[in-house]
Amino acid sequence: xxxxxxxxxxGAAVILMIISAVTFFLFFAxxxxxxxxxxxxxxxxxxxxxxxxxxxxxxxxxxxxxxxxIGIFAGRDFTYGRCDAPCLGYSFVNQxxxxxxxxxxxxxxLSLTIGAxxxxxxxxxxMGMIAAARQGRPADKIASSASLIGASxxxxxxxxxxxxxxxxxxxxxxxxxxxxxxxxxxxxxxGLLIPWLVLSIIFTANYTRMTRSSMVExxxxxxxxxxxxxxxxxRTVFLRFAWRGAMGPIITIFGVDLGALLGGAIITxxxxxxxxxxxxxxxxxxxxxxxxLLGVVLVAATAIVLFNIVVDAAYAFIDPRVRLS
Amino acid sequence: MTMPAPAAPDLTGVAxxxxxxxxxxxxxxxxxxxxxxxxxxxxxxxxxxLFFLLTAICAPLISLVYGNDPYTRxxxxxxxxLNEYGWPVLPNGGISGEFWFGLEPGLGRDVFMMLIYGIRTxxxxxxxxxxxxxxxxxxxxxxxxxxxGKTDYLVGxxxxxLLSFPSTLFFIAFMPVVESIFVSAQEETPIWLRAASLxxxxxxxxxxxxxxxxxxxxxxxxxxxxxxAARVTGASPARIIFKELLPNLxxxxxIQSTLLLPLFVTSEAALSFxxxxxxxxxxxxxxxxxxxxxxxxxxxxxxIFPGMAIVIFVLAFNLLGDSLRDALDxxxxx
Numbered sequence: 016x017x018x019x020x021x022x023x024x025x026g027a028a029v030i031l032m033i034i035s036a037v038t039f040f041l042f043f044a045x046x047x048x049x050x051x052x053x054x055x056x057x058x059x060x061x062x063x064x065x066x067x068x069x070x071x072x073x074x075x076x077x078x079x080x081x082x083x084x085i086g087i088f089a090g091r092d093f094t095y096g097r098c099d100a101p102c103l104g105y106s107f108v109n110q111x112x113x114x115x116x117x118x119x120x121x122x123x124x125l126s127l128t129i130g131a132x133x134x135x136x137x138x139x140x141x142m143g144m145i146a147a148a149r150q151g152r153p154a155d156k157i158a159s160s161a162s163l164i165g166a167s168x169x170x171x172x173x174x175x176x177x178x179x180x181x182x183x184x185x186x187x188x189x190x191x192x193x194x195x196x197x198x199x200x201x202x203x204x205x206g207l208l209i210p211w212l213v214l215s216i217i218f219t220a221n222y223t224r225m226t227r228s229s230m231v232e233x234x235x236x237x238x239x240x241x242x243x244x245x246x247x248x249x250r251t252v253f254l255r256f257a258w259r260g261a262m263g264p265i266i267t268i269f270g271v272d273l274g275a276l277l278g279g280a281i282i283t284x285x286x287x288x289x290x291x292x293x294x295x296x297x298x299x300x301x302x303x304x305x306x307x308l309l310g311v312v313l314v315a316a317t318a319i320v321l322f323n324i325v326v327d328a329a330y331a332f333i334d335p336r337v338r339l340s
Numbered sequence: 341m342t343m344p345a346p347a348a349p350d351l352t353g354v355a356x357x358x359x360x361x362x363x364x365x366x367x368x369x370x371x372x373x374x375x376x377x378x379x380x381x382x383x384x385x386x387x388x389x390l391f392f393l394l395t396a397i398c399a400p401l402i403s404l405v406y407g408n409d410p411y412t413r414x415x416x417x418x419x420x421x422l423n424e425y426g427w428p429v430l431p432n433g434g435i436s437g438e439f440w441f442g443l444e445p446g447l448g449r450d451v452f453m454m455l456i457y458g459i460r461t462x463x464x465x466x467x468x469x470x471x472x473x474x475x476x477x478x479x480x481x482x483x484x485x486x487x488x489g490k491t492d493y494l495v496g497x498x499x500x501x502l503l504s505f506p507s508t509l510f511f512i513a514f515m516p517v518v519e520s521i522f523v524s525a526q527e528e529t530p531i532w533l534r535a536a537s538l539x540x541x542x543x544x545x546x547x548x549x550x551x552x553x554x555x556x557x558x559x560x561x562x563x564x565x566x567x568x569a570a571r572v573t574g575a576s577p578a579r580i581i582f583k584e585l586l587p588n589l590x591x592x593x594x595i596q597s598t599l600l601l602p603l604f605v606t607s608e609a610a611l612s613f614x615x616x617x618x619x620x621x622x623x624x625x626x627x628x629x630x631x632x633x634x635x636x637x638x639x640x641x642x643x644i645f646p647g648m649a650i651v652i653f654v655l656a657f658n659l660l661g662d663s664l665r666d667a668l669d670x671x672x673x674x
Contacts, residue, residue: 030504038513045520163662167655169606171613171626172647175633179640278506282610286633293509297614300512308513315506323504 016328023327027320032084034316035309039080042305049107049303069093070107072305083309103313104306113310116295123193124291126203127283128276130211132269135218140265142219143226148253150231158223165220174213174286181209191287214283218272225268229261236260263334270326271319278315375667382663388656396459403457408439408450410457410623415448422448433641441645444628445635451645457623458646459653465535465618466604469542473604474597476543477550482581482589484551485558495551502548511607514541515616531622538617542604550596554589561585591668598661602654609650625650 050067051058058066067073071082071093082091086102093105103113146158181188189205196203233239234257242252279293288294292311299307366374376382395402403409415422421429426446428434433442433451441451484495518537519529561567562585570584611617612626613633620627625646632643 030501033501034505041514041517045517163658164655167602167651167658169609169629169647169650169654171610171629171633172643172651175629175636175643176640176647179636179643183637275506279509281508281512282614285614296509297512300516300616312506312509312513315509316504319504319506 016331020324020328023324027317027324030320031313031316035084035313036080038309038312039083039305040076042308043076049305071104083306103310106307107304108302108307113306116307117292117310117314120290120292120295122195123289124277124279124284124293126193126196126207127210127214127280127289127291128273130207131214131218131276131280132273134211135215135222136269138215139219139222140226142223144230144253144258146223146227147230147234155227158227162220162223165216166224168216168220170213170217170282171286173216174210174283177209177213178287191289193289193291210283210287210289213286214280221268222265225265226261229264230257233257233260259333263330266329266333267326270322270329274319274322275315277318277322279311372667376663379663379666381659382667385656385659385663388652389660392459392653392656393463395456396463399456399460403453406440406452408453410449410453411621412450413448414439414450415443415446417448422446427638433639435641442641444631445639445642446631451628451642454623454628455625455645455649458625458628458649461535461618461622461624462605462608462650462653465538465542465608466601468539469546469604469608470597470601472539472543473546473600474550474593476547477596478554478586478589478593480547481551481554482558482585485555486562486577486581486585488562492555495555499548499552502545503552505545507545508610510545511541511611512614512616514544515611529619531619534617534619538608538611542607546600546604550593550600553592553596557589557592558585561588594668595661595665598657598664602657602661605657606650606654 048067050063050070050072054063054066064073071079074082083104085091086098086100086104088100090100091098091102091104098104098112101114103117105112106116142158142162146155149155178191182190188209189202191209192206194202194206234253236257239252239257242256243249247256277292279291279296281293281297283289284291284293285297292314295307296311296315298304299311408414415426415428415434421434421443422445423429426448428443428445428448430436430442433445435442439450439452441455443449444451444454480495484492515537518540519533522533522536567580567584570580575584608617609624609626609629612624613630615630617626618624628646629643629650632640632646636643
């Protein structure tokens with residue numbers, strides 16, 4: 016187990032280094048000057064030089080990358096002062112420390128992810144199970160059609176439409192916004208309810224389909240037939256036996272989805288104007304804010320890579336036949 | 341749903357020609373067509389997709405008959421169509437006999453025409469990206485799977501890394517990069533270049549999935565006797581890959597690419613929605629939805645038309661992909 020973890024973590028570190036390096040070099044592949052952008056319209060050459068130096072972009076690109084990399088582990092000294100490890104630098108735009116900006120935005124993304132995950136796991140797996148238990152009957156057909164329709168929905172359309180219907184017309188729901196959980200749990204819940212439901216539509220559709228096909232496959236296995244033949248109650252066969260076997264692929268996809276969502280649900284956050292990591296990353300791109308872009312890319316990629324490892328490890332617990340090698 | 345013809349041939353294996361005796365004389369293609377024809381959902385969705393395709397092709401003709409075009413700002417040119425705040429005077433977004441789907445708030449363009457020309461933008465970009473992605477994915481996946489060893493290892497790692505990229509974020513971050521490869525920053529970006537950049541970005545992150553899938557299939561196929569036989573007769577690796585392996589993989593390739601196209605349509609619309617896709621004045625669904633999301637509290641109709649259009653199109657395509665899979669490969673029937 017520990018050897019597996021060590022190997023995978025090393026692999027993850029390599030992937031993260033490659034991704035951040037690609038981001039770095041691609042940023043400078045574009046002939047643009049963030050210093051000019053930050054300096055403003057009227058900018059004397061001396062000031063521009065100074066700004067460039069303060070930003071640290073007067074060095075060769077690979078040296079900049081090296082400093083950035085070192086900064087994460089050892090901290091860095093800037094003209095504005097010392098930046099302690101883990102140091103991701105300062106924003107080109109408003110000189111905010113990147114690490115603080117991300118920490119500041121993370122609760123929004125985390126709330127959005129967790130709430131949506133609860134909704135889509137509950138509905139997706141539930142509907143998939145019902146469909147598998149009632150194969151070929153109306154319940155199955157309804158669940159299957161619903162999942163096909165759900166998979167074709169677009170967050171940026173359904174989200175706005177749902178807000179219009181539920182908030183503006185019927186006035187049933189609160190307008191989507193993020194309130195801190197610790198400050199006001201009720202507002203936190205009601206403000207995020209529409210984003211959760213909308214974000215989980217597509218996922219629910221996917222999980223319904225996957226759960227159904229995975230369960231159907233397990234139900235046709237010999238061990239299920241044996242259990243049924245010896246007179247085991249069908250509820251036990253269904254939930255204890257078949258579900259256990261069907262869980263594997265669902266957990267895999269769940270890990271991947273969770274990782275992707277934690278890196279910022281860009282479209283959802285943009286649609287509902289929630290200030291999470293995703294919204295931060297769009298801003299970083301639009302403002303040509305390299306340190307910010309690197310920061311969010313690192314967070315997003317780390318989430319994806321880490322959850323991949325977690326999933327593989329979890330897999331071994333669920334299914335002891337899988338060896339971690 | 342009806343069951344397909346009995347004893348369907350194994351399309352993934354070599355036994356494709358060994359049709360069952362009852363259906364003797366029918367090629368696998370005919371069998372697929374037979375199975376597909378019986379699937380009502382599939383036929384209906386195919387009709388809807390065809391309808392969209394035809395509309396896109398005939399867009400200039402429709403514009404001629406209908407009398408409006410997607411670029412003229414009718415609302416600004418003619419008084420009485422938009423009020424002083426830029427909202428359509430008539431109810432429901434200004435729907436009338438002349439402007440079937442109403443007018444765009446502010447600029448006052450014809451929504452019906454923007455929608456129809458928008459199909460062209462979406463389909464062109466999505467189709468080009470699908471073709472490129474499929475070709476690259478097939479070539480890389482097949483080569484890596486057949487070659488094995490170091491090539492396979494290298495390709496496998498590249499795929500792993502590509503799939504670890506936060507893709508939406510990179511779509512956004514890459515657009516200016518790809519564009520700057522073609523034009524210098526000062527120049528105005530022509531629209532075809534914008535489209536080319538979109539296609540490049542979509543392809544760049546799209547091929548890995550299909551390559552990985554096909555690589556897995558090749559791994560099991562290459563141990564089969566017919567490959568060995570080909571190798572013994574002295575066939576070159578290229579011949580084995582494209583003449584022996586590829587014909588056995590058409591089913592997954594077709595299924596994957598029919599599912600890729602709607603995915604690219606939505607990705608393109610999402611990028612335009614986020615403001616990094618197709619720019620004015622080229623009509624585009626994603627950008628229409630973006631504008632619709634800005635004005636939805638005053639004029640919901642402008643959001644509903646492009647939104648419904650994209651939902652119907654994607655749904656039809658997804659259903660078509662599903663039916664195609666059932667028809668091509670009855671073994672994986674749900």
